[in-house]
Amino acid sequence: MSDHSDHPSYLGHHYDTVEQQFDSGKLGMWLFLATEILLFAGLFCAYAIYRKNHPEVFIYAHQFLDKNLGGINTLVLITSSFTMAMAVRMAQLGKKQATAGLLALTLLGGVGFLGIKAVEYEHKWKHGLLWGTKYRDQDAEHGTPGEHGGEHGTEGETAPGEHSLRLSLPGVEIAHAAEDAGHGAAGNEATSGEAAANGTEHAADGTEHSASGDATMSEGAAAEGAQMDASADESGEPAPIVGGEAMPHSGLAKGASQPQGMAAPAEAGEGHGTGHKPSNVHIFFGIYFLMTGLHGLHVIAGMGAISWVLIRTLRGDFSAEYSTPVDLVGLYWHLVDLVWIYLFPLLYLIH
Amino acid sequence: MTTTTYDGHAEEKNYLNAKPGIWSWLTTLDHKRIGVMYLISILFAFFLGGMLALLVRTELLTPGKTIVDADTYNQLFTLHGAIMIFLFIIPGIPAAIGNFVLPLMLGAKDVAFPRLNLLSWYLWITGAVFAIVSMVVGAVDTGWTFYTPYSTQTSTQVINMTMGVFILGFSSIFTGLNFVVTIHKLRPAGMTWWRMPLMLWGLYATAIIQVLATPVLGITLLLLVAERALGVGIFDPSLGGDPLLYQHFFWFYSHPAVYIMILPAMGVISELISVHSRKTIFGYHAIALSSVAIAAFSFIVWGHHMFTAMSPMGNMIFSALTFSVSIPSAVKTFNWLATLYRGHIRLNAPMLYALAFIFLFGIGGLTGLFLGALATDIHLHDTYFIVAHFHYVMFGGTVIAFLGGIHHWWPKMFGRMYNENLARIACLLIFLGFNFTFFTQFILGTMGMPRRYYDYIDTFATLHQFSTMGSYIMAVGFFLTAGYLIHSLVAGERAVENPWGAATLEWRTASPPIEHNFHETPDANYPYDYSVNRYNPETGNYDYIGPSRVDDHGHAVGFHGAESTT
Known part of the structure; x- marks a missing residue:
């Protein structure tokens, strides 16, 4: 891109310094996270409105969610957030092997989370504990x-x-x-x-x-x-x-x-x-599947991003001077974690 | 013109011819090229939406059936609205003009994330493909707002269209995100916040709304898709859902979106008024901050779209908040008028468009107060009064400013001058045609003509015909504009570096600019200090002479207001 010899290859031609590029990336990622939160905000709003209007539906229906699996998944995600944070640190220190290992562990956490989620979904699918028109009334069934x-x-x-x-x-x-x-x-x-x-x-x-x-x-x-x-x-x-x-x-x-x-x-x-x-218990399941489903998509997206920085780490793209992508992907993964930390009590731990 | 001989070449490469071939365009990371690609794309959408508008108006020429049946008519006005709003007006000024001028005005080499910028264009194209496919296989007939429960029941291609709009939303988010980061992080030394041209303040406020409001539209449309595809039931009363919730969600985005459309237009007008009256802008800080204030207000007025469906208390609060938006809007208007006062006004096309903007936006804004007032809204809501009001704001405001901006930056974008007289005639045709079309609709609305109706009583026939004739006049104006602009690309006079004598930084590089914008980062001066230029009668250029306060030739430059420097 640039002819300037003082421009390292990882520095975009339109940036003057590495710091400027890093700061820009950070700000951009934070803004993007803000948009992600706002994307979820619509669903949180829907949740708040329906729970306010129909608390009995939420109290009744949440019993069908598995608190144990949800709790385990919470632990899995928090752990993966920790390994991600460590990976960022290792990347900043330029420790390639440690970074790659921690990223792989984080990826594993994502896989574990999705696996457990799949078990939960499958269970609900079998019992028709689904949304709107797909909901099978338990009375009529049995x-x-x-x-x-x-x-x-x-x-x-x-x-x-x-x-x-x-x-x-x-x-x-x-x-x-x-x-x-x-x-x-x-x-x-x-x-x-x-x-x-x-x-x-x-x-x-x-x-x-x-x-x-x-x-x-x-x-x-x-x-x-x-x-x-x-x-x-x-x-x-x-x-x-x-x-x-x-x-x-x-x-x-x-x-x-x-x-x-x-x-x-x-x-x-x-x-x-x-x-x-x-009546209308399916409203809860509609919200449950929308929220966890959208979150699940974000987990998948996050795993994709982690895989990408993992490959780049193994390829040796990063050094103590430059590891911005690891940093940014880390931020994204923490957001995915954070959203779940709100979803878990709101959906599973209703009193 | 020192820049053209910088490396000793007579004719230096510019961004348009720096790299050859269509592929170099499709993979470009240059914000200027992306801006031009956006410009071509949105003009195509504008043409499409305009044709649909002409069909709608032609259908309304006579009561009953004129050219199409009622179902087709529903599809025509829906597509006209959806295409104009999502494909043209929202990306119009920020993504096309903004992409081109923002880094140049800032003195930067590019936007912060060039690849994201290109991605946003491809997302626009993808969204447009979705929208156009839905037109071909079963055009949506819900109105551009996709209100539930009808939108969950109609057999037309709602999923296709809403997915298209969802994708367009992300295109818009990425543009906004890019602009916010660029303005925060890529300002060169010397370009302080209070030296930023007002165009950039407008784009900055717009970008904030794009980033913060559009995701809510995204989730709303996803919910709508989930509703149709899966039967989730969140908005379906027969499944215990609430259709009004859709409207709250939708307008939580779409009201701020109105400001996504108008704020950059206000930025453009601030430039045009000052440059073409050769006078420093009056109330720079007030105009800059009122942009931010409008952005902030925009988030808390959405309820006025549901006055007929909320509690009286809610209505009163939203009515009061709605009125308060008029304060920062009026701040801008009065400052523009004060800028014109005793200026050396050039009645060229950009200035004519700017004056038209003030007039039309004034009417559009003031009629908004009729609708924000609860009592009159009961009478006027869902009538042609609404249609006229938002066309005065969206067309009379944004499109007119877009046209003014295009004329103002045309020499910079393509290095050619257009035919000024034809431009003036076209501007006049558009202005007259617009008022014939839409002022009539204010009258129709107060008489009780409901919006979106296929048929009407004979009493309204004359006014409807008048309105349709106006739309044909506008069409002539637009075709004329397209004609002389295209002509100028091949046969226009070559543009000098700074033909208008503007003091913002984009005029301190060649026309069209070199690929990396500037050979050396230009020193930022107060953007409305016209004493930095001196007219050169031989070349027709306003040569940059630096921020000297002394005007030794008695030229009408360098009118310093009280706040001319930081």
Whole structure:
């Protein structure tokens, strides 16, 4: 590009000094990160609006997410951010081997993250826990849970822990079946246990309502517990619940205090009229898949960028004087990490 | 003209002929060439959008069917809007003129990221291909705003079009990002913030909005695509979604986008007014900062697009914020008028366009207040009044400034002078045609003619015909412009280095500039200090003589305002 002999090959012809080029690259990358955050901001906005308007959907639906896998993935990404930061440092010191090794480790972290994410997606795909039109209603799928809500109306005041065991006959059986099956399943205990807890609490809540003759309640939790049981029954898998191990849980108060569902009466397959899970649960999964999906694309893009600087490192393009691309890719990878650190609690750890 | 003999060659290579062949253009990293490629591309889009506009106006010549059926009409006005906005006006001044002049005005060799710059052009081309393919296989009929829920239901090519706009958005982001970094990091020593020409302040404010607003459009359109392709349901009321959310998202970008369109135009006008009235700009700091203020305000007024769908409190807040945008806009207008006062006004084409801008933008801006006021908006919203208002701002503002800018920088870009008299006639035709077309629509709007309607009652027929005739006059003006500009490329008089006597740095290199812009980085002076030049009657050039304050020949140069230096 340039005829100037004092211009190193890595210095663009239009820059005067290496510092100027580095500063420009840094500023450019920060601006780009700002645009990335704004890209996600639309989804965070959508999340905030729908959660504000329909909290019950989020509280109900998040139970189907696997906190363990999400937590592991968080650790994986944070670790990869650390190895990335180390790689940047090593690149600045001009240590080629160390840089390459750390970059490879970071790449491995990305692969691990996507692998675990794939397991989670696959699970949801199998159960139809999807967005909008693709969402398969768990009730319609799995038998006829509709009647359960009314059957044990007198048990409304029971402590939640005992509750699932005292459910009417089908429920008990299912709960036990699920318990048996559940222990063999991959790492679902915590989520499932909690899901069941919420389910039973909601059941208690719902039965209370039905006992008092409130047929129009929209919270509808009785069937929720029951229907989840039913789902476990049919599929022979723990699905998101493992019955029996329920523990007292603060979710009860919350669930009970927010009975306003979206209550779209036209929802196909949900018109049992007996109070059940909130309608439009698929909104949560729509947001979940959009946010994690867009994040996943960014992970892939980040891995592409890391591979590129890895190749350049191995090729010997970088030195203690010049390692700007490693630096910039590092910034990008930290952003990918940071977005996940917000996504994890917002989607998985809802109270 | 020392530069042409710098290396002892009689005729030095310039950026246009430095490297031969089409391939050297398609792979160029030179901001000037990328600017020219952008210019050609967006002019093609402008031609396309203009033809669609003529078809729309022709259809409206008579009530009922004139040339096309109602569905086709919906597609025509949608494509006219989408192409004009996303393919022409948004990239128009920043990517075409801005790319060319920004590094030159700054005294830099290029933009900060030349490859990103080229990428942004290719993204524009990709986006344009998407948009044009969607035209061929089933043109969108949603209006350029793609409002849900209709846009999720229509059978036309919404995905194709929105993907195109999404890609164009990234083209715009990359241009903006490049400009922000260039202005921050590539200013040579001596080019302080307060020595930057106002064009650069305009481009800087624009670039900030491009970077901060466009991603939101990106995610909005992705959501729309997800909605159509996957059935996500975020905007679909039958799935529990909220269609109004789409409008909030859309206008959170698209209102700032209006300022992406107008701010660089204001930058251009600031240059034209000062240079062609041979007088230092009045209120330099006020104009510079009002650009930034408009950029800041632009983010908090989007709600005024939904006055009929929000709470009264929300409406009042957005109405008040909307009014407040008029303050920095008026600051600019009055400063331009004060600059003209007692200036040595040259009524050449750039100045005529600048004057037209002030007039038309004044009408466009003031009618915006009618719409920002809640009570009148109830009557006027979704009528031709809106159509007229935004055409006065977008066309009367941005396109007129674009034309003025093209004429002003044409000698620098291509090293040729155009035919000044034909340019004046064309400007007059466009100005008259524009007012015939759109002032009529203010009247139609207040009478109750709704926008986007295919048919209308007989009462409106005369005014509609008047409006259509105006659009034909404009078309004649544009074809005339295209004619003499193309003619000038082959047969125009050779341009000197500084034919206008401007004091900004792009006029201190050859016309057209050499590949690396300057042989030596020029010293930055206050960009509106005209005493740095002296007219040379033999060459017709304004020779640079340095920032001497003494004018020993009694020329009408060097009018120093109170703030002529930093």
